[in-house]
Amino acid sequence: MALIFDLAAQGLQVFLVIAVAPLLLGVSRKVKARLLRRIGPPVLQPYLDIWKLMHKEAVLAHNASWLYRVAPYLVFAAIWVAAALIPTYSTDLPFSWSADLIAIVALLGTARFALALAGMDVGTAFGGIGSSREMLIASLAEPAMLLVAFTVALLIGTTQLSTIATQFAGASVGLRVSLGLALFAFVFVAIAENARIPIDNPATHLELTMVHEAMVLEYSGRHLAMIEAAAALKLQLYFSLLVCLFVPFGMAINDKSPVALALGVAAWMAKILFLAVLLPIGETAVAKMRVFRYPIFLGGAFAAGALAVFLLFVSKGF
Amino acid sequence: MANLAFDIGHLLAGGMLVLSFVLIYQDRITAMLNVFAMQAVALALAVAWQAITHHAPHLFVTAAVALVVKGFVIPAALHRIVRRLGIHREIEQVIGGGPTMLVGLGLVALSIMLVLPVVEGVDPLAREDLAFALAVILLGLLMMITRRNAVSQIVGFMSLENGLVLAATGAKGMPLVVEFSVAFSILIAFIVFGVFVFRIRERFDTVDVSALDAFRGERQEQL
Numbered sequence: 133m134a135l136i137f138d139l140a141a142q143g144l145q146v147f148l149v150i151a152v153a154p155l156l157l158g159v160s161r162k163v164k165a166r167l168l169r170r171i172g173p174p175v176l177q178p179y180l181d182i183w184k185l186m187h188k189e190a191v192l193a194h195n196a197s198w199l200y201r202v203a204p205y206l207v208f209a210a211i212w213v214a215a216a217l218i219p220t221y222s223t224d225l226p227f228s229w230s231a232d233l234i235a236i237v238a239l240l241g242t243a244r245f246a247l248a249l250a251g252m253d254v255g256t257a258f259g260g261i262g263s264s265r266e267m268l269i270a271s272l273a274e275p276a277m278l279l280v281a282f283t284v285a286l287l288i289g290t291t292q293l294s295t296i297a298t299q300f301a302g303a304s305v306g307l308r309v310s311l312g313l314a315l316f317a318f319v320f321v322a323i324a325e326n327a328r329i330p331i332d333n334p335a336t337h338l339e340l341t342m343v344h345e346a347m348v349l350e351y352s353g354r355h356l357a358m359i360e361a362a363a364a365l366k367l368q369l370y371f372s373l374l375v376c377l378f379v380p381f382g383m384a385i386n387d388k389s390p391v392a393l394a395l396g397v398a399a400w401m402a403k404i405l406f407l408a409v410l411l412p413i414g415e416t417a418v419a420k421m422r423v424f425r426y427p428i429f430l431g432g433a434f435a436a437g438a439l440a441v442f443l444l445f446v447s448k449g450f
Numbered sequence: 451m452a453n454l455a456f457d458i459g460h461l462l463a464g465g466m467l468v469l470s471f472v473l474i475y476q477d478r479i480t481a482m483l484n485v486f487a488m489q490a491v492a493l494a495l496a497v498a499w500q501a502i503t504h505h506a507p508h509l510f511v512t513a514a515v516a517l518v519v520k521g522f523v524i525p526a527a528l529h530r531i532v533r534r535l536g537i538h539r540e541i542e543q544v545i546g547g548g549p550t551m552l553v554g555l556g557l558v559a560l561s562i563m564l565v566l567p568v569v570e571g572v573d574p575l576a577r578e579d580l581a582f583a584l585a586v587i588l589l590g591l592l593m594m595i596t597r598r599n600a601v602s603q604i605v606g607f608m609s610l611e612n613g614l615v616l617a618a619t620g621a622k623g624m625p626l627v628v629e630f631s632v633a634f635s636i637l638i639a640f641i642v643f644g645v646f647v648f649r650i651r652e653r654f655d656t657v658d659v660s661a662l663d664a665f666r667g668e669r670q671e672q673l
Contacts (some may be wrong), residue, residue, distance in 0.1 A: 308457070309464030427548055435471060435551045442558050443464050446566070446581050447456075447574070 138226045141146070141393065145225060146216040152401070153209065153215075153361070153368040154178035156408040158366075161335075164412035178364060181348045182357045190353030202353065204358035205249035210243040211362045215369040218375050220383040221396030223294035233281045234293040236373070243362070244270055251347035262346030265423065269343065272430035273324045276317050279437025283314040284377060286444045293373075297380035315378050319392035320433035322370040324440070326363075328411065330421040331429065334363075341423060371404040379403060455503050459575045462496035463582040467558065469590040474554055475611055477555060478601030479537060479601060483528050486605050486664075490520035493612045503575070509619055515633045516615060524640055524654045530645060531622060532601055535651060550596050555587040579616055600650055600657040604643045611636055 152354075158175040165172025192200065203298040246265065251263035285291045287298050287310065324331045327344035337345050347358050382399025384392040423428060469489040476482045496516035501509035561584035569577045590610025594603050615632070647657055656662040 309468065311463050313468065332472060345457075405597075413568050429549045432475060432553055435475075438555050439468065439471065439558065442459075442562060443467070446578050447460055 137388070141222060141388075142225045142227055145222075145326060146212075146222055148217045148397070149218075149220065149368060149372070150212060150361075150365065150439060151214055152404070153364040154182060155332050155366050156363045156371065157406060158411045159405060159408040162405065163321060165418060167412060167416045168198040178360070180395060183393050185352075185360065186354050188353045190355050193350060196254055198351075200253040200350075201355070202248050203246045203253075204355040206246040207243045208358045208362040208365070210239045210246070211365045211369065214239040214243075215292075215365050215372065218372045219294045219297050219380075219383065220372050221394055221400045222385070223380075223390075224388060225294075227292040229292070233284065233292040233296075234278075235294060236293075237277055237281065239401035240366070240369075241270070241274070243366075247347055247359075254350050256350060258346045258349050262343055262384070263350070266347060267342045269324050269426060269430070272427055273321045273433070276430060276433040276437045277325075277432065278322045279441055280314045280318050280321070280377075283437065283440040284311050286441065287311070293376055297376050297383055298385050301380040301385055302379070304382050308444075310440040310443045311378065313436045313443070315374075317437040317440065318374060318377070320436075322374065324426075324430055324433075326367050326370060329415040330418045331426060333420055341420065349354075366402065371407045372400070373436075374407065375403045455499075458521050458573055459496070459499055459503065460578060462492055463579050464618065466496060466612065467582045467585055467589075470609060470613075471551070472603065473595055474550055474589060474596070476640075479532055479599070480529065480539075482602065483525050483532065485492075486528075486609060487521055489609060489612055490516055490525070493616060494521060495614060500575075500579075500619050512619060512629050514617065516612075516631070519607065519633060519637065520612065526646070527606070527640070528601065531647060535647070535657060537599070537601070537657065541632055550592065554589055554592055557592060561585040579619070583613045583617035586610070586616060598658050598660050600643075600647045600659055603659070604640070604647070605640070607643075608636070619640055620639045622629035622668060626646045652660060 155175065155178070156176045161177070162172045162175050175280075175308040214236045217227060217236060219225070219228060220233060225406070248263040248266050251266070253259070274325075281291055284296055290296065290298050323329075327334055332345075334342040334344070337340055337349070344363070348356065365412055366397035382395065382403075387393075460641050461628060463499075466489055467483055469492060472485050473482060473489070474483055497509055497516060500511040501507060501513065542596045562581050565581040565584055567576065569580055588612060590606050590608075593609065597603050618629075635658030650659070650662070652658055
């Protein structure tokens with residue numbers, strides 16, 4: 133009985149993350165449109181888009197290899213697994229033990245690798261520059277992300293997310309500059325990884341500076357639906373990770389009563405919806421950056437992460 | 451409760467170090483002056499927190515001096531100078547933003563490695579303050595080296611002095627006379643700098659100190 137309940141709780145998480153992801157995208161697009169004094173598409177539009185793309189014909193280039201057809205599913209699967217592992221509403225799920233921060237970074241890296249290969253597969257110019265820029269951004273963002281992981285690991289002693297969330301929610305950590313710096317670095321990395329302004333503009337297919345959209349320009353039909361869904365999931369994943377690492381309050385911690393779980397789901401939804409409103413506000417306030425300024429932007433994130441690790445060394449000693 | 455005292459001290463001193471990094475990173479002159487003012491306010495708060503936790507009321511005077519002189523008077527005066535020089539909208543060409551940050555991180559690591567073994571067994575807050583203070587001093591020096599604008603170099607010097615004050619208060623405070631003389635020498639130095647900046651501008655029509663290179667002795671021998 134307990135096993136069935138546990139599996140049901142894990143299953144709820146697995147399907148909740150995929151069900152909520154397009155909604156977040158819809159909310160942030162709506163808020164952004166309202167900020168620009170447009171009406172904007174309805175909040176549920178991303179669901180309809182994915183539904184429509186699923187039923188359209190998938191057009192392939194003549195010289196597309198098997199890689200090109202497999203990559204969207206690979207990307208979607210890797211990101212879905214990563215998103216389903218992150219503790220969202222409860223720290224005590226049957227697969228919580230496998231939710232390791234470094235494993236999640238690795239899963240995201242796999243997805244990015246597959247997408248970059250697919251971008252170069254057809255041999256169009258746009259796919260090539262998209263892939264090369266994506267790799268540039270990744271090589272700058274990943275060290276910063278790993279430093280965030282180190283900061284948290286030094287503070288708690290593990291990179292396992294459910295333990296981290298339990299410790300942070302227990303408020304035994306205290307006031308830490310390092311955590312603030314890690315949050316700063318994490319937000320920069322999340323902006324870069326999700327192809328949001330100022331690194332990339334998610335709403336354009338017409339700019340020479342586009343990165344993510346350039347890579348997936350050739351895709352259509354169900355392949356594009358997979359990629360769009362994966363992009364929405366990735367945004368949701370970063371929101372959930374931020375919530376889990378830095379504001380885990382309200383999560384059901386080692387508590388399997390239905391009330392605690394329901395409260396956990398409500399708290400998680402409220403927090404990620406708040407982030408989905410905050411993101412477009414931040415985006416409208418800044419302008420898109422030149423490609424040559426990316427290293428400075430992400431270098432700031434790296435410096436903040438490194439500083440966070442150093443500060444922890446000072447306060448803990450060697 | 452003792453833990454909270456340490457945490458707040460850590461927050462304020464660490465905040466100063468972070469602001470030092472922002473100073474190195476920032477390339478707009480007015481924004482840089484604001485960051486400098488923020489650093490001085492953080493210094494004042496850190497010193498005041500030391501005064502409370504160590505029951506050393508004379509440190510409140512230091513905090514007040516830091517707050518008034520460096521938090522308000524000097525930034526306001528620098529804003530005035532910058533506006534009169536007409537460079538308040540200028541974006542400075544920082545020499546190698548990325549490498550400078552890396553060198554700065556290296557300096558922070560160096561100062562931590564240097565200070566922590568030396569002051570083993572001291573109260574952890576004082577130990578930490580010393581490490582951060584050394585890092586702030588080194589970052590101030592780095593800023594003076596990498597900037598070409600005379601006003602930025604002044605800001606680098608002043609932020610270096612912020613680090614000195616933090617170090618001094620961490621080590622059980624220093625005599626009030628010394629403190630006042632340091633504060634006044636900073637003010638005098640500031641006035642001298644101010645005069646110099648205008649002299650440089652009068653001579654060379656710029657405050658970019660690389661213009662001075664052409665007037666160095668050895669260069670003329672080469673000609």
